[in-house]
Amino acid sequence: MRGPTRTSRLIATLLLSVAFALGGCSEQLGSTPPPAPTRIVFVPKIAKIPYFEAMNSGGMEAAKQLGVEWTMTAPASVDPAAQVTILRTLIARKVDVIVVAPNDPAALAPVIAEARAKGIHVLTSDTDAPGTQREVFVNQSSAEGIGTAVTDALMAKTGGAGKYAIVSCGPAAANLNSWISVQKEYTAAHYPKAQIVETVYAGEDEDAATALAKQLMTRYPDLTGLVGECTTSAPGVAKAVKEQQKIGQVFTVGVGTPQSIKPYLLDGSCSQSVLWNVESLGWLTAWTAKQVADGKPLSPVNKVSLELPAVKYDAPSKTVLLGDPLLITADNVDQFKY
Structure with a gap:
């Protein structure tokens, strides 16, 4: 009997290559893609002031370590309608968490309710919106x-x-x-x-x-x-x-x-x-947003990071507290870069 010809060997090799390729494709098609990171959007009172820029820096730094996505979308004025417009845009984008520092809590109450009805988590930070459907307030100090x-x-x-x-x-x-x-x-x-x-x-x-x-x-x-x-x-x-x-x-x-x-x-x-340490407030805000998005309950005392080892949470008011205020004088002002 004659052995396989060169042509038949070539055909067999090509068929085997195609089989491997198809097998690889089927594995890729059948594989589960990694979950998208939690998308957190921070809406401060107004754009371009050092306080909220520092808070945003803290949130961004936390996001790198926590594996979430943090962005800031700031209104150009303190007109409450500007924040309402931003929140409605974020609802349409179906972000995971909205964190807002309300200029007017009453004006934001309806749009916060809209976000919650769509399954979007809403937190307040720096400034609260009591009486609304916000889930947690991240408070800088009492x-x-x-x-x-x-x-x-x-x-x-x-x-x-x-x-x-x-x-x-x-x-x-x-x-x-x-x-x-x-x-x-x-x-x-x-x-x-x-x-x-x-x-x-x-x-x-x-x-x-x-x-x-x-x-x-x-x-x-x-x-x-x-x-x-x-x-x-x-x-x-x-x-x-x-x-x-x-x-x-x-x-x-x-x-x-x-x-x-x-x-x-x-x-x-x-x-x-x-x-207070404004960057730490941003860090704590990002951490709290991730906890809420992940469905993890907050404890009376929480170890957030090495710098924030014992952050208190008050369940009745749903408030996370950064800590005591800082007293900034001419002697210690240069310890802070923002």
Whole structure:
């Protein structure tokens, strides 16, 4: 019998190659692709301010380590309608988790409900939206902690007496309003010789805060203190004191990011900033969002990372708490790069 010819051997080789190729394709077609990473979108109050940029940096760093996708979509103004539009776009995109710092909680309540009805998780961070269907609030510090720290810092400079005014940002911002409420009660109870004469609102506009602070100093010639209640009004009120040449006469404290408030700490127009580690807040927010998306329950005390080994969770209010506020002065301001 004749052996296989060269042609038949070639045909056999080609058929075998095709069989292997088809087998490989069938394995690829039958294989299960890896799951897509959880998509978390952070919607801050407004774009292009250092505070939320730092918070976003913390969230991005956490995302790398947690294996999730973190992006920020920020409104160009503090008009609540701008946040509503962004949230509706994210609902249409079917993202996994929306994290929002509400400018107006009431305005966001319906669209938060829409997101939850579509199966999208919704958290608040930095600012809460109580009474809505948000699932968890990631809180930077307690209202009592911030309100008392701000008041004590100012009273230490004014001798526990005198008239002071508050320049806040959005009039509907739940976090700022809770701090102001504490300041009013705490001042009345602990500093009876001091008086809060007025609270005004500058939006998230530093220049508007400066202008309002100047008007307050004109309206109350015996004013001894100003509080910048948010990270744009804190440098704004200090700038007003500097430009009016009232350093040492009108003292300011505020909730300001370190590098934006640094020049005013150094020249004495701001006495102290009360804040928290903003990048850590972003880190904690990303971690919490992943826990919620994964369906993992939060414990009363949570080991989030080496830097956040014991983060508390309050189940009745569904609130994760970063911790105590930081006191930023001219001596330690350079420890923070944002």
